[in-house]
Amino acid sequence: AQTVTQSQPEMSVQEAETVTLSCTYDTSESDYYLFWYKQPPSRQMILVIRQEAYKQQNATENRFSVNFQKAAKSFSLKISDSQLGDAAMYFCAYRILNYGQNFVFGPGTRLSVLP
Amino acid sequence: GAVVSQHPSWVICKSGTSVKIECRSLDFQATTMFWYRQFPKQSLMLMATSNEGSKATYEQGVEKDKFLINHASLTLSTLTVTSAHPEDSSFYICSALPGQTYEQYFGPGTRLTVT
Numbered sequence: 609a610q611t612v613t614q615s616q617p618e619m620s621v622q623e624a625e626t627v628t629l630s631c632t633y634d635t636s637e638s639d640y641y642l643f644w645y646k647q648p649p650s651r652q653m654i655l656v657i658r659q660e661a662y663k664q665q666n667a668t669e670n671r672f673s674v675n676f677q678k679a680a681k682s683f684s685l686k687i688s689d690s691q692l693g694d695a696a697m698y699f700c701a702y703r704i705l706n707y708g709q710n711f712v713f714g715p716g717t718r719l720s721v722l723p
Numbered sequence: 724g725a726v727v728s729q730h731p732s733w734v735i736c737k738s739g740t741s742v743k744i745e746c747r748s749l750d751f752q753a754t755t756m757f758w759y760r761q762f763p764k765q766s767l768m769l770m771a772t773s774n775e776g777s778k779a780t781y782e783q784g785v786e787k788d789k790f791l792i793n794h795a796s797l798t799l800s801t802l803t804v805t806s807a808h809p810e811d812s813s814f815y816i817c818s819a820l821p822g823q824t825y826e827q828y829f830g831p832g833t834r835l836t837v838t
Contacts, residue, residue, distance in 0.1 A: 641825045651761075651814060653829035699766060703825055710757070711827060713766045 610635050612700050612714035620720040621690045628675075629685045629717045631700030639705035642676065644685045647716075648696040656698070659683065661705075687719075695721045724750050727819050729830035736807055736837055744802045744833045746817030752797035753819035757827060758790075761814045773800045807837040 612633045621627035633642070644656040659667045659676050666674050671691075675684045683702075687694055700714040726749040736742045746756055754775050759767040771792050772780045779792035789811075791803040800819075804811055814834050818827040 643826075650831070651816075652831045653767075653816065653818075655826070658826065705825070710769055710772065715766045718764075 610702075610704075610712050612702065612712050614698075614700055614714040614717050616717045617715070618718045618720070620722055621687070621694075622722050623690055623692060625690055626686060626688045627690055627719065629687075629698050629700075629719065631683045631685070631714055633681050633683065633700070633702050633712070633714075635681070635702065635704060637704040641703050641705065642674075642683045643701045643703070643711070644672070644674070644683075645699045645701060645713075646694075646696045647699065648693075653699075657685065690721050692721050692723065695719055725821065725828045726750055727753075727817065727828045727830040729815075729817055729833050731833060732831060733834045734836070736835070738808055738837055739806055741803055741805045742807055742835060744804075744815055744817075744835075746800045746802070746819065746830050748798045748819040748821070748828070751819075751821040753800075754797065754822060755820040756794060756800040757818045757820075758792060758800075758802050759816040759818070761816060761832075763814075767816060770802075804835065807835070809837045811835065812837045 640661045642659040646654045646656050657669045657672050671688045673686045697716045699716045701711050703711045728747045730745045756773040758770045770785045773792050773794040775794045781787045794800040816832045817830045
């Protein structure tokens with residue numbers, strides 16, 4: 609079965625500090641995309657960052673970066689210089705590279721940012 | 724770009740009635756739309772995949788006669804909850820994929836309360 613695990617139901621970080629959210633996944637496919645989504649209190653899902661599995665270089669988007677370890681099937685998200693607006697639920701997800709295939713979501717990690 | 728709207732954002736209906744939720748891609752054509760259901764403090768649960776011009780594909784355990792999905796055009800998919808009951812109360816989210824792409828764009832969600 610294709611699954612995504614986020615082992616940290618809740619995390620907290622001090623404002624301006626760095627936090628890493630973990631994600632592991634299980635798939636037998638070799639070509640897929642990985643995503644981190646943010647869901648703030650408004651509940652609008654927002655794409656934070658994506659990674660193509662065939663790329664070895666870790667994706668970076670401003671204060672957000674990932675540590676992608678394909679062999680270990682690990683895809684962690686690092687948030688640097690945390691801001692109060694980063695407080696949200698964060699979902700890790702992947703989709704295999706066969707159009708028509710669904711996105712598989714993890715259970716989420718609730719991130720609190722302390723002032 | 725890539726904006727998805729949902730209407731209504733919030734609806735209250737009486738038990739036994741039906742309610743329709745619309746999902747529109749405003750600035751792109753979406754051959755595929757997903758419908759998700761989200762319970763409080765939980766992840767997104769895929770209900771069905773909607774492809775324009777064809778019947779929706781429902782996930783196991785989702786009653787197709789209760790949750791009617793119609794993808795009549797490349798910019799509109801509708802979810803109708805028929806004979807709603809209080810246990811159908813939830814947050815429903817749609818997403819749309821522009822053509823043959825790997826990324827989905829989410830609507831803002833619809834909160835359904837059945838009394």
